[in-house]
Amino acid sequence: MAESNQNGHVETGRVVGIDLGTTNSLVAYMQGDSPVVIPGADGLNLVPSVVALDPVPPEGGRPTVTVGNTARKALIETPERVIYSVKRLMGRGLEEIQSELKMFPFRLADDVESGEVPRITLGELRFTPPEISAYILRQLKRNAERFFGSPVTQAVITVPAYFNDAQRQATKDAGRMAGLEVLRLVNEPTAAALAYGLDRAKEGTIAVYDLGGGTFDISILKLRDGIFEVQSTNGDTHLGGDDIDNLLLTIALDEIHAEHGVDLRSHPGAVQALRKAAIDAKISLSTDEVARFDIELPNGDRYQREIPRAVFEMLIEPVLERTAGPCKQALADAGITADQIDEVVLVGGSTRIPAVRQLVDDLFNLAVRGKKPHIELNPDEVVALGAAVQADILAGASKTTEEMLLLDVTPLSLGIEALGGTVARIIQRNSTIPASATEHFTTGVEGQTNVAIHVVQGEREMAADCRSLARFDLRGIPPMSAGLPRIEVKFLIDADGILKVTAREQRSGQAAKIEVKPTYGLTDEQVEGMILDSFDNAEADFAKRLLIEARNEAETILSAVERAPRSPAWKLLTGEELAAISAARDRLQAVKIGEDDKAIREATLGLDQATRRFAELMMEAAVTTAIRGKTMEAANEDLGEAVTAPHPMAAAEFK
Amino acid sequence: MFNVLDSAVPIECWSCSLGHTHSTLFCPHCSKIQPPPGGDYFQVFGLRHAFQVDLSALELEFHRLSRKVHPDRFARAGENERQFSLADTALLNDAYRTLKDPLTRTEYLLKLEGAEIGEEHSGKDRKDVSRVPDDLLEEAFELNMQLEEMRMARKTGEQDPQLQADLEHAKQKFDGLLGAVDEDLHAQWQVWDAGDEPVQSAAQDRMVALLNRRRYLRNLVRDVTDTLGAN
Secondary structure (H helix, E strand, C coil), X not given: CCEECCCCCEECCCEEEEEECCCEEEEEEEECCEEEECCCCCCCCCEECEEEECCCCCCCCCCCEEECHHHHHHXXXXXXXXXXXXXXXXXXXXXXXXXHHHHCCCCECCCCCCCCCCCEEECCEEECHHHHHHXXXXXXXXXXXXXXXXXXXXXXXXXXXXXXXXXXXXXXXXHHHCCCEEEEEEEHHHHHHHHHHCXXXXXXXXXXXXXXXXXXXXXXXXXXXXXXXXXXXXXXXXXXXXXXXXXXXXXXXHHHHHHHCCCHHHCHHHHHXXXXXXXXXXXXXXXXXXXXXXXXXXXXXXXXXXXXXXHHHHHHHHXXXXXXXXXXHHHHHHCCCHHHCCEEEEECHHHHCHHHHHHHHHHCCCHHXXXXXXCCCCCCCHHHHHHHHHHHHHHCCCCCCCCCEEECECCCCEEEECHHHEEEEEECXXXXXXXXXXXXXXXXCCCCCCEEEEEEECCCCEHHHCEEEEEEEEXXXXXXXXXXXXXXXXXXXXXXXXXXXXXXXXXXXXXXXXXXXXXXXXXXXXXXXXXXXXXXXXXXXXXXXXXXXXXXXXXXXXXXXXXXXXXXXXXXXXXXXXXXXXXXHHHHHHHHCCCCHXXXXXXXXXXXXXXXHHHHHHHHHHHHHHHHCHHHXXXXXXXXXXXXXXXXXXXXXXX | CCCCEEEEEEXXXXXXXXXXXXXXXXXXXXXXXXXXXXXXXXXXXXXXXXXXXXXHHHHHHHHHHHHHHCHHHHCCCCHHHHHHHHHHHHHHHHHHHHHHCHHHHHHHHHHHCCCXXXXXXXXXXXXXXXXXXXXXXXXXXXHHHHHHHHHHHHXXXXXXXXXXXXXXXXXXXXXXXXHHHHHHHHHHHHHHHHCCHHHHHHHHHHHHHHHHHHHHXXXXXXXXXXXXXXX
């Protein structure tokens, strides 16, 4: 879909697909007739959803923000300047996130008031969750721009199917702040189905089981002639691999405290290092029968522990069991039984756990019917690939996807608070979107000119038990006798799953003014004020920016390599490795002076690859150091938000 | 095509300003998408009013129209076209959802035909609007007593196998009655669809009564299921 813009440049108008995940984020696009993930400058597909604030430069000014693997490295050394899993906070109010604060080291700004969007402290600055997500999105945007060598301004972003209105709006806001026009929010399981549905002209009913880092979704879809019609969806926006990590971490912390008298909870760096060890253990248990912790503690003791897979599976059973209820509800809502599911698609890193696969097998009677779940596409990438397919559909320019159409549903019922605090449901859950409902309201008092309406989302009978979406004030109603005005209010859930409201007073023909006050969310003006840098959108500067960025990246790695010989890890490298690093460094220094951003990037990548083993050795050393507590003395932080989650298993059983 | 409303007044296309007498989804002159046409859900699918609907034909038509008007087809179009696509698709989805389910379809068409039906969505506080059907009075009374007993027993932790068996038996019976109501409804659909006006009017009254009876039975079955399920 090439079109000329005013400057006479030919714009490819590419739309990218973005998976903005709890743990990792990815950007993908449609290359010919198949979706492909776009790698970052480090050559890797996954961008960890970690954002770090670099130290304030000595000459002053605003500190820079780094995203991804670089930010993750800072997690152990300067945890107070780093944030991860921010997706858990998107679109949520202060009261709702209290439980998250126990499990995650989110440092809330202390001046946030109830009803405001919470802000997170990173070093000297404070950010709302959409701003943090915007930094991740901007990184992905830049990765794509580097890859194409041209600006990218439009995207499809995926969200958990079970995200509510506020969480969706927050994601869209983040896109806008990052300089992206979000053409569509797509539900993650549905995106996965699109990725799988591309190369097979299948008909039938499929279930997508998506257990990611922080969220769980189940969707049931009917495929027919290229139409992907979602029948039902269910889930839990706070259930995922993070919960398993926290379980292992809590147990390790408790054991270390009980057996060695060392309380690591007050050392965020050590907690992060231990979390990394717990994640490694979890991952290895998907292939190995036993995982081992062997960690040196500040007092010189060693915390050594073997975790057999059977014990691990027993520990995580309550977490996994929480996915069964939503699956059964989704089947019931679709009006089918497990045996009517033709195929099951597994999505999300947590579905690599054998116990998860077993649970899915049991839930959908797969083995007994001679079926296997689909795992052909990388479960970490499949959502981004599907987002790229949807992006291609929206771009409307490709033969591959012209017959495809996705019909998705709203995951939660929409209702309005009626007399007595009950909920009058106006749009049922699992209604195909866009969906609308029209309601009529009147006044209760003579001459009344305002009517207040409270909109909620959820399945409970009482409004107080549902998620408060927004309060609307219908204003400017002409004064009449009580009950005479007839105000028609139209509620419309758009294709992104976001509510829009319009109102009209029918007797006078006057359009009633509506003041929409989302219960949690940013106003348009606030979002405008948070747009990252308008520089990003200036096309004329684009080539210049690519060059500057390429040089900056080159500088970053060169200065790291210059400092490297001071690290003990340097001495572990072989002569061959040292020679390779030196050659790659010389090459980068030579091309850096030139104007060719592509050559600079290639050379940067070359040096990055040459130093990869060194980086791994450094990471290992940093983990050990952090647990010994050395880094913490430097950080000198006393944090009350360390992990305090209760765990069901006594320490003694963890052997 | 969504040839919906026979409007005597020409409607002016927002894009090419030419008038078109039929309110259609796309302007016959410039092919641009138009705002939602008036008319009811049956007209959306080009169907005449009828209680019996060919569901597989309805699905095909739903898919065919979705391909034309869905917002995915207008993601990069101008503001007007995106708004109209959104509104048209919402109407199409609302219409399909209402017509594909036999009960919502029956209620919808009865309302279109001027019948008075108890409000559905207002939930619990309205469920007693429908009077207890005379023939069920005695049994319903007894069942409610048993349910109350069961809930009391549950609170004190007692087991009453006889009561449990009675309730399960009652559930079966009311499930059967529910099935019978549905059969009667289907019969009335046929009568209405084939009949002339006096016949239709009688069938309508019959269906309204059946719907009330059905709502009452469904609530009973739900109460029994909930009470048994809480075991």
